[in-house]
Amino acid sequence: MEKGKISALQMLMLIYPTIIATGILSVPAIVAQFAGNDSWFPPIIASSAGFLAVFIADRLHKLYPGKTLIQYSEDILGRIMGKLVSFLVLFFYIEITGSISRLYSEFIVTSFLFTTPQIVVIASMLFLCAICVYGGLEVLLRTAQLLFPFFVLPIALFILFSASDFQFGNILPIFENGIIPSLKGAVPPSGWFAEFFIISFFLPFLSSKEKGLKYGMLSVLIVMITLVIVNLIVTFVLGYATASKIYPLMNVGRYTVFASFFENMEAVVMTVWIAGAFVKISAFYYVAVLGLAQWLKLSDYRPVVWPMGILMVQFAYWGLPNTVVIQHYEVAGFPIYSVSIQILIPFILLVIAFLRKKGLKEQSSKKGVQST
Numbered sequence: 001m002e003k004g005k006i007s008a009l010q011m012l013m014l015i016y017p018t019i020i021a022t023g024i025l026s027v028p029a030i031v032a033q034f035a036g037n038d039s040w041f042p043p044i045i046a047s048s049a050g051f052l053a054v055f056i057a058d059r060l061h062k063l064y065p066g067k068t069l070i071q072y073s074e075d076i077l078g079r080i081m082g083k084l085v086s087f088l089v090l091f092f093y094i095e096i097t098g099s100i101s102r103l104y105s106e107f108i109v110t111s112f113l114f115t116t117p118q119i120v121v122i123a124s125m126l127f128l129c130a131i132c133v134y135g136g137l138e139v140l141l142r143t144a145q146l147l148f149p150f151f152v153l154p155i156a157l158f159i160l161f162s163a164s165d166f167q168f169g170n171i172l173p174i175f176e177n178g179i180i181p182s183l184k185g186a187v188p189p190s191g192w193f194a195e196f197f198i199i200s201f202f203l204p205f206l207s208s209k210e211k212g213l214k215y216g217m218l219s220v221l222i223v224m225i226t227l228v229i230v231n232l233i234v235t236f237v238l239g240y241a242t243a244s245k246i247y248p249l250m251n252v253g254r255y256t257v258f259a260s261f262f263e264n265m266e267a268v269v270m271t272v273w274i275a276g277a278f279v280k281i282s283a284f285y286y287v288a289v290l291g292l293a294q295w296l297k298l299s300d301y302r303p304v305v306w307p308m309g310i311l312m313v314q315f316a317y318w319g320l321p322n323t324v325v326i327q328h329y330e331v332a333g334f335p336i337y338s339v340s341i342q343i344l345i346p347f348i349l350l351v352i353a354f355l356r357k358k359g360l361k362e363q364s365s366k367k368g369v370q371s372t
Contacts (some may be wrong), residue, residue: 002206004136004138004141004148005138005205005206005207006137006141006205006206006321007203007205007206007208008206008211008212008214009085009163009215010141010144011141011147011199011202011206011212011215011216011218011219012215012291013141013144013145013146013148013224014140014141014224014283015202015216015219016085016150016151016223017144017147017148017151017275017276018195018198018239018278018279018280018283018284019050019192019193019195019196019280020276020277021226021272021273021277021279021280022100022103022192022276022280023189023192023223023227023228024155024249025107025224025249025250025269026103026120026187026247026249026270026330027043027188027192027231028231028234028235028242028248028249029242029244029245029246029248030327030330031185031186031188031231031234032185032240032242032243032248033243033331034182034184034185034186034188034235035181035182036077036240037170037171037174037175037176037178037235037239038171038175038176038181038182038185038229038245038313039171039235039242040228040231040232041175041182041185041186042182042183042185042186042189043102043224043231044224045182045183046186046187046188046192046193047193047223047224048190049168049190049196049339049343050194050196050220050223051195051217051220052198052343052347053193053195053196053199053342053346054197054199054213054219054220055195055213055344055348056197056343056350057083057196057199057346058199058212058213059134060072060200060202060346060349061200061203061204061209061212063353063354064353065204065209066204068148068200068201068291068292068294069086069089069202069346069349070086070089070090070159070291070295071086071294073085073086073349074086074182075353076222076352077163077349077350078316078350078355083295085318085345086291086295089291089341089345090138090291090292090295091290092337092342093118093183093288094288094292094308094312095319096338097113097281098206098287098295098311098312098314098319098330099312099315099316099319100123100280100281101125101126101281101312101313101316102118102122102276102316102317102319102320103123103277103326104273104281105126106118106323106326106370107120107151107273107326108274110246110323111250111270112166112322117203119130119313120354121315122314122316122317125277125281126281126312126313126316127279127309128278128286129278129282130137130284130285130305130308130309132278133285133286133289133305134302134306137202137205137286139284140282140283143279143282144282144283146231146256146277147278148247148337150275150353151272151275151276152277152332154269155230155368158227158233158253158269158329159233162233162237162252165236165237165255166236166237167239167355168320170235170236170237170238170240171232171235171236173253176351185241186223186335188335189227190335190338190339191330191337191338191339192338193220193223193224194335194338194341194342194343195218195338195342196219196220196342197342197343197346198274198284198287198342199216199219200292200346201291208355212359219274224274225238230249233249234249237252237255238251239251243350246323248268253267253269277284277351285308285309285312289304289308291306292304292308301303323343335345335346
């Protein structure tokens with residue numbers, strides 16, 4: 001079905017923007033609602049979900065090499081239960097791709113293209129992503145490599161240009177209300193970190209399979225550090241006002257002035273957002289069509305790329321009606337939904353698979369003893 005091969009570094013360059021793209025805009029405000037000036041700390045706690053997701057994905061991959069969750073769930077649970085569980089996971093990736101597309105369109109329409117219909121923004125992005133996905137895994141990875149500098153360099157420039165506006169006292173006093181607010185603030189970003197389980201759909205195609213766990217963990221670490229830095233930047237500039245903003249990083253960009261002629265840096269934020277959103281939507285789009293083809297046992301996933309795109313447009317346009325609902329979903333619904341599908345279900349599968357493998361070994365050892 002998929003003949004492409006990727007390196008561990010290519011996987012990292014795909015996974016990093018896939019996870020961080022939506023997080024750098026939404027997470028600072030969401031976390032600040034709970035943790036206040038300690039918003040730099042919750043991403044460190046939440047990263048445990050990412051490390052756990054990568055570990056579970058790697059262990060399942062080693063037990064069932066060359067297969068994705070859609071395939072080995074049937075080996076673990078049997079045909080009927082495996083189909084049901086893999087359908088839940090598959091539906092999650094289809095629905096979440098639509099949700100990501102809606103988040104992208106909300107940002108573009110409310111910040112830049114004020115009179116452009118959302119359906120146009122959604123459909124145009126998904127059309128471009130569909131072309132990328134139709135080209136296959138190697139095309140997706142090379143596109144992510146090409147866009148990686150356009151995602152990373154603007155973040156570095158943004159830190160440099162906004163440094164003159166930093167008020168370092170905004171993070172004081174540290175842990176004024178204890179650690180509980182930070183623990184509460186770690187719940188929403190744990191949903192983003194749980195998305196690292198998407199790595200399980202790329203591990204079967206690694207050329208150096210022994211490097212999968214190492215680069216997966218490194219991806220989690222880099223994402224965690226990036227979120228900590230972004231949250232610190234926003235706190236240094238906006239302080240307690242961070243919690244009242246929808247896209248705090250965009251507000252910081254509008255305040256930033258560097259060397260008297262670099263100003264209104266929201267264009268930098270938009271560059272990061274568009275590049276990251278394209279990679280993220282394409283990655284989830286690919287996982288959804290690959291998973292559907294494997295679930296239906298098709299020989300090729302390309303025939304379902306365009307029908308899947310139409311379905312995702314519907315999810316994006318009708319699934320989340322407005323910005324208020326989106327904000328509530330990101331805080332209350334998405335973390336539970338994401339962790340349940342991408343950590344809890346795979347963990348249960350891993351436990352059952354481990355017990356089954358152990359039982360088979362014990363049976364074979366008993367038969368060996370009896371035969372002697």
